[in-house]
Amino acid sequence: MSIMLHPHLRLLGAASGLGARDRRCDLGPELLRDLGLGRTLRAVGCTPVWQAMLSPQKNPLMVDPYDAIADLCQRLAVEIMVAVEADTPFAVLGGDHSCAIGTWSGAAAALPNRRPLGLIWIDAHMDSHTPETSASDAVHGMPLASLLGYGDARLTKVQFSGPKLFSEHVCLIGVRSYESAEAEFLRQHKVRVYFMDEVRRRGLATVMNEAYELISRGTAGFGISIDLDALDPLDAPGVGSPEPGGIAALDLLHALAPLSAKPGLLGIEIAEFNPARDPDGKTARVITRLIEEFFTGGGR
Numbered sequence: 001m002s003i004m005l006h007p008h009l010r011l012l013g014a015a016s017g018l019g020a021r022d023r024r025c026d027l028g029p030e031l032l033r034d035l036g037l038g039r040t041l042r043a044v045g046c047t048p049v050w051q052a053m054l055s056p057q058k059n060p061l062m063v064d065p066y067d068a069i070a071d072l073c074q075r076l077a078v079e080i081m082v083a084v085e086a087d088t089p090f091a092v093l094g095g096d097h098s099c100a101i102g103t104w105s106g107a108a109a110a111l112p113n114r115r116p117l118g119l120i121w122i123d124a125h126m127d128s129h130t131p132e133t134s135a136s137d138a139v140h141g142m143p144l145a146s147l148l149g150y151g152d153a154r155l156t157k158v159q160f161s162g163p164k165l166f167s168e169h170v171c172l173i174g175v176r177s178y179e180s181a182e183a184e185f186l187r188q189h190k191v192r193v194y195f196m197d198e199v200r201r202r203g204l205a206t207v208m209n210e211a212y213e214l215i216s217r218g219t220a221g222f223g224i225s226i227d228l229d230a231l232d233p234l235d236a237p238g239v240g241s242p243e244p245g246g247i248a249a250l251d252l253l254h255a256l257a258p259l260s261a262k263p264g265l266l267g268i269e270i271a272e273f274n275p276a277r278d279p280d281g282k283t284a285r286v287i288t289r290l291i292e293e294f295f296t297g298g299g300r
């Protein structure tokens, strides 16, 4: 008998690949919707609502990807505020990981009296570039730095100006590919990073639990941002920047499960699904199962 943890759930698509070099991850959210994510959730007793399916504006004046991403993130932030203020958990489906700027800016803005937000960031990369340090200028390499208040002003001022997140309230898990400038940035800000070798040595469940303890200290609510490239490409091949030696999908399912019942859970985000790189549908199935098990308690 499964326990219905979160009978109501708001699903939001951020159908944009503007922050990535391979932009075909913009097809991910609609595909998941069309494959029947809502139906799957209803079959296990959840009543999901597709609250929004956002895409970049087709505005010829918005040719600069920073403008278009900031605009999309601003609209996403407003939708997230609606969900948080209604006390309903959300699941954001990307799109490239630049959507995190919108998701967590909205969540931070919605917390009562702007009390601090906690965030677990599960990713093969650090996403902590600023335009000055990024060689590719791809915005999906910058969302964490933006949320911490660094980088292009269009991104740091989404919903409100300034940091959305303080460095003591965020942990990274699963990192195994990064540039030295990002590592230096996170070191300077004393962000706890659980590199993949530590995850392997101590076990994901142990690390996840410790990360939760850290990010829940002094915060009013928390979320989880999952870049699918944190997973091993054998389990989730459909991503833009696959990195070998990652987390097993089953390990992630099991390690996330205890967090779904914690007080203060606001929602999760699953980014970087690229259907063009997922010919067998393996990654789509992993995403559906992650959401299903996380919000309904799966077989527990």
Ligand SMILES: [Mn+2]
Residues within 6 Å of the ligand: 097, 123, 125, 127, 140, 227
């Ligand atoms: Mn990422």
